[in-house]
Amino acid sequence: MAAQTAARLVRALEEVLGGPVPLRVRAWDRSEAGPPGGPVLVVRHRRALRRLLWKPGELGLVRAWVAGELDIEGDLYEALGRLAGQVWERPAAPAPPLPRRLESRFGLGRELLALAGPLPPPPPPREEVRGRTGLRHTLRRDRRAVSHHYDVGNDFYAQVLGPSMVYSCAYWDGSAYGDAYGDAGGRPVMTLEEAQEAKLDLVCRKLALEPGQRLLDVGCGWGSLVLHAAREYGVTAVGVTLSREQAGLARKRVAEAGLADRIDIRVQDYREVGDGPYDAVSSIGMAEHVGAARYRLYADRLYALLRPGGRLLNHQIARRPEPDEEKYRMDPFIDAYVFPDGELSPVGRTVTLLERAGFEVRDLESIREHYALTLRRWVANLEADLPRAARLAGPGRARVWRLYMAACALAFERNEIGVNQILAVRTPGSGVSGLPLRTRDWRG
Template sequence: MSSRIPIAEAFDQLLVGTVPVRITAYDGSAAGAEDAAFAIHVRNERGLSYLMTAPGDLGLGRAYVSGDLEVSGVHPGDPYPALREIKSGLKFRRPGAAEALALVRGLGLEHLKPPVPPAQEHLPRWRRAVEGLRHSQQRDAEVIHHHYDVSNRFYELVLGPSMTYTCAVFPSEDATLEEAQANKYDLIARKLDLQQGQRLLDVGCGWGGMVRHAAREYGVRALGVTLSREQATWAQQRIKEEGLDHLAEVRHLDYRNVEERDFDAVSSIGLTEHIGVKNYPAYFGFLRDRLKPHGRLLNHCITRPHNKKEDTGAFIDRYVFPDGELTGSGRIITEAQDVGLEVQHEENFRVHYAKTLAGWCHNLVENWDECVAEVGEATARVWGLYMAGSRLSFERNEIQLHHVLATRTDADGVSGYPLRHTFGI
C-alpha cells in the first residue's frame, strides 16, 4: 500500500515558482509562506474529493460554495483581492501520467468518488439536453428561472435601489453606482434618440429599469418583456407605484412571442448572452422586424476580446449562467449587418463593468447577514465568487461589454440618422 502524501505538499508539487498564498489542509499539512496575505484551507475529505474529481474552476467552486474550501484574508462576499493574487501568481504544471497516478494514490483513491454537488449547481449541458434543445423556449425559461428567480429581496440588497443587473456607465471615476446606472439608461435613451410619444420595446428587460426610465424621463410608451416571472411581477408593481402604468408595461413573455411591430426603438440590455451564437441571425432578424423604417436598435452585451464562439467556463455554466455563450463585437456587428441593419456606432465599456461588479460586491459585503438569511450562505458564496471573478476578467481584458447601435435603413438607403452622433458621452 502506498504511503500517504500530505495534501498541501501535493499541491506544492504541481505549482510552478513561488506560491503566492498559504495552502493548508485538514491533515495538518501546509505549503507556502507563513506570512502570505491570503490562505487557502481544505477543510475536509469532501473538499479534497471535489478538487480531485473536477480539476479546475468547477471543483474549486464546488468546494468553496459548500464551505469545504476556505479562503482567509477576504470576505466571502468579495474574494476579489485573493482571486487577483491567485490569478496573477498561482501557476500549475501538467504532471506526466506516472506522476499523476502516484499523486492520486498518495492522496487516496477513495477521493475519486465524486461527492454530490452543492444544491446550487445546475445540470451539466448534456443533461439539460434531455429537457429540451439548447436555447429552445422551454430550456431558456428554465435556465433564466435558475438565475433570476432567486429572490427579489436578495437582488435589492446586492444591486441597490436601481435594481439594475447590467453594466453601469460611470460619468466620472467617483460617481456612485446609482448615478452610473441612471447615466447608463440615459445614454441608451439618447443613443436611441427617444422622443415623447414614441414606442420602445425592451427585450430581456429585467426589473424594468429601462422601461421606467424611458417612460418617466422621455414620455415614451415602453413595453418590456422578460422570461423571469419574479422580475415581471416586481417591475409591474414598481411601474404602478411610480404612476407610469399609462406609459409602461412589463410582461412575463419570451421576446420571440412579441407580436407588436412598428416600434421606434428596440433596446436589448444583457439578453444576447443568453441567445446562443448560432441563433444570432434569427435574433437580429426578429428585432429588425419589430422596428419601423428609420427605427434604432441598441444592443448591449458582454463580449469576448475575439470573435470565436466560446462557451463559458464550467463554474459559470453550472452556477450562474447556464447555456451562456459569448463572442466578440465583430461577430455581433456582422450578424446585425447580415440581416440588413445598418450599424452606426459601437463602444466598449469593459472597465465600467469592472467598476459595476466592485459596487455589487460592496453591497453584498455590507448586507451579508441579510443576504445569507434570504438565500442561504452557499448561494451568497456563489455570488461573491462569480462577481469578484468576473470583475477580474473584465480588468484583465478577458471579457468586454459592447454597445452596438444600428438602424433599420429603408429600401431607398435612408436611415434617419444625423450627419454626426448627437448623444454625446
C-alpha cells in the first residue's frame, strides 16, 4: 500500500488542480509517481495536503513550501515554469465547508482527505502577515508593511544583493541579455555590482544632476543612490525610508564614505517631507508600496517638493491591465508573505496620474529584461549559501525569498509584469523643460 502513496497523491492533486501534475512527485514514504525526468516535487509531510485542502491553489502550496513540507529537487525555474498554468494563474477557491465541497467537486475527495490525515489544517507559518486592520496605506500601516519586508536583517540582504546593496533592477549591457550566465565560455559578461552601478549612474544622468543641487531619494534603501550621486555628481542629498534597519546601515555607509555633511538619511514617510524645493527627486522601486488609492497624493506630493524645472525619475514595476480593473487583487503569496499591501498598476495609469499632478512626462524606458537578469543573480547569491541565509533570517523567510525571486524572474521573462523608468519634469510656465532635444543623449 505504501508504494502506491505517490500514485494516489498524483491522482488526488490532479483533481484539486484541475489538470495533470506536470512534475514527478515523491511522497513522504519515498514512493514516486508522475512524469519521469526533470524536477521532482517532494512532499515531505502529509501536513502539506491539509494546507492544500483548505486553501486549494497558490496560497496552500506556498504555506507548505514556507513550512518546509514541500520542496523541489532539480531546476527551480523549470519547476515553477511547469506549474505556472495550473497553480499561479488559477482563481482563488470558494469558501468552506471544504469536505463537502471536495466530495461534490472532486471524485477523489475522500482519498485526498485520507492521505492528508486528521483535520483541521496546521496554522500558517509565522512569516505570514497577520492582524492587518484599518485602512490601507495610512502612515502607521505602511510603516508596519515596510518593516515586515525590510527589517529582516541587513546581513541577509547583503548576502542576496551583494556589495552594491541595491534592491531594484540593475542595468545590464546589451550583450548580457543574450546569456544570463555569461559568454560562451561561462565567464560573466557583467558583474551584478557593475550593472547596479550602471543603473545608479543612469538615474543620475537622467536627472541631470550637477554639483550643489539638492536630491531627494524617496525610499532610499541602504543609501546606494544618494552615495553615488553625492560622490560622483557633487550633490547634497536627502534619503528617506520607513525601515530603521535600512536607515541605520545607510548612515553607517555615509559616515564611512566621509559624506555625512552632504547626505541626510531619515526614517520618514514621503508624505512627511517638508523641506523642499529640491532640484531632483528619485523614486526607485518605492511606488509599488504607495497603493492605487494614494497614488495621486504621491504624485502631487513629489510635484510640490520639486522646484520649477526640476526632474522626477520614477522607477516602478508595472502589471498588465486587467479586463475588469475593479477585480484586481495582489498575488496572494506576495501579499501574505512578501509585500503586504503592495499594489502594481499598469504603466499607462501611472503616466496619467503623474500628468494629472502637473508633470510633463518626457521619457519612458522599459527595462523588463534587466530585472529578470537581476533576480537570477540574486537567487544565485541566496542559493550559494542557503544554510547561512536560513540562520540570518530564519528558514521560512529564506524559503520565501528564494521562491519569490525565482517566480518573479520568470514573470519578467514571460512579459507578465514589467518595470519602467519614467522621467517627468515640473515644467515651468515658460514651457522650457531643460531637456536636450535628443533625450537619450544622457546615455553617454
